[in-house]
Amino acid sequence: xxxxxxxxxxxxxxxxxxxxxxxxxxxxxxxxxxxxxxxxxxxxxxxxxxxxxxxxxxxxxxxxxxxxxxxxxxxxxxxxxxxxxxxxxxxxxxxxxxxxxxxxxxxxxxxxxxxxxxxxxxxxxxxxxxxxxxxxxxxxxxxxxxxxxxxxxxxxxxxxxxxxxxxxxxxxxxxxxxxxxxxxxxxxxxxxxxxxxxxxxxxxxxxxxxxxxxxxxxxxxxxxxxxxxxxxxxxxxxxxxxxxxxxxxxxxxxxxxxxxxxxxxxxxxxxxxxxxxxxxxx
Ligand code: SAM
Numbered sequence: 001x002x003x004x005x006x007x008x009x010x011x012x013x014x015x016x017x018x019x020x021x022x023x024x025x026x027x028x029x030x031x032x033x034x035x036x037x038x039x040x041x042x043x044x045x046x047x048x049x050x051x052x053x054x055x056x057x058x059x060x061x062x063x064x065x066x067x068x069x070x071x072x073x074x075x076x077x078x079x080x081x082x083x084x085x086x087x088x089x090x091x092x093x094x095x096x097x098x099x100x101x102x103x104x105x106x107x108x109x110x111x112x113x114x115x116x117x118x119x120x121x122x123x124x125x126x127x128x129x130x131x132x133x134x135x136x137x138x139x140x141x142x143x144x145x146x147x148x149x150x151x152x153x154x155x156x157x158x159x160x161x162x163x164x165x166x167x168x169x170x171x172x173x174x175x176x177x178x179x180x181x182x183x184x185x186x187x188x189x190x191x192x193x194x195x196x197x198x199x200x201x202x203x204x205x206x207x208x209x210x211x212x213x214x215x216x217x218x219x220x221x222x223x224x225x226x227x228x229x230x231x232x233x234x235x236x237x238x239x240x241x242x243x244x245x246x247x248x249x250x251x252x253x254x255x256x257x258x259x260x261x262x263x264x265x266x267x268x269x270x271x272x273x274x275x276x277x278x279x280x281x282x
Contacts, residue, residue, distance in 0.1 A: 017190035018160055021232075025100065025188075029226030030080035030107045034120040036224060036268035038081065045128050051274060053128065054258045055182070055215055056083060058276040060132040063087040067253075068211045068278075070177025074098065076157060076164070076202050077184025080107035082122055082147065084182045084215070086129040089147040092178065098157035098165065100188070105154045112148055159188060159198040164205065175207035182215040186234045187223060192244075195234050199248045206281050212250060214277040216241070218257070223269035233269075241275055250279035 037043075043052035062068060064087070073092035075085050078099050089095055099105050111118040126140035157164050165171070179202060189195040206212060217223075220233040238257060245252055256276040265271075 024231045027229035031119045032226040060087045062278045072176040073178045074176040076181035080104045083125050094152050095150045097154045178211045180213045196244050212279045217271045219272035253278040
């Protein structure tokens with residue numbers, strides 16, 4: 001077969017892989033997703049081995065070590081959740097939340113719009129992060145107000161595009177000072193090649209010297225994005241995560257790994273662990 005024709009055929013097949021992924025996400029249900037992943041036992045604040053307190057601890061440490069700073073923070077693939085920016089909102093004055101799906105952006109807008117309107121009560125999360133910061137849990141409403149005040153916009157994003165944000169004009173010319181992204185790249189990519197490419201694409205949103213805080217699933221091949229909505233995931237191990245970061249030119253600052261206790265395996269995915277990465281773009 002002619003080389004150009006072969007290349008075009010491969011390109012069309014890759015395009016189809018992305019379309020299949022997009023089709024899976026059409027059934028994503030933010031309410032079910034929040035229920036599966038952001039309620040006990042996965043979000044049990046009385047248990048230090050629960051997955052959510054572990055994630056919040058990693059993010060708290062990363063944002064308070066003194067090396068992460070600047071003006072603009074971007075959260076890539078926010079989904080319907082805000083836990084991932086509860087520490088960062090104290091460090092950055094401008095925050096962009098982003099997601100591919102309008103239903104998730106709507107869910108985020110509902111929380112931003114006021115109390116009592118979102119599908120999950122984020123109060124225990126706010127209280128927990130206040131405690132990590134050495135504040136009284138009763139300061140949670142101040143933290144909520146702080147977060148609401150720093151969110152500049154909720155933007156559509158597609159990490160499979162070389163310019164993932166349609167409205168990247170809203171970012172400083174050199175890029176954001178910090179990126180956070182949790183459980184996004186591996187759960188929207190058909191395979192490791194797409195994962196690596198997406199990691200490269202989001203790197204374009206970050207200024208040189210800026211930090212990437214990446215949380216993701218280890219050993220996961222699918223998760224449920226709603227009732228009967230099975231979404232394929234790229235099963236990753238630590239070595240692959242490190243190799244992908246290196247290939248994209250990041251300097252690894254720290255990798256932490258959490259192993260899921262048996263009772264956190266609640267049948268909504270087949271995840272075996274979680275990684276947390278702090279990396280720097282040279
Ligand atoms: N960050 C949230 C969390 O920590 O729970 C949500 C993670 S959820 C597993 C994956 C998210 O990626 C969903 O919110 C989904 O809408 C979003 N997504 C799907 N396709 C995407 C794409 N092409 N680019 C960016 N985000 C995408």
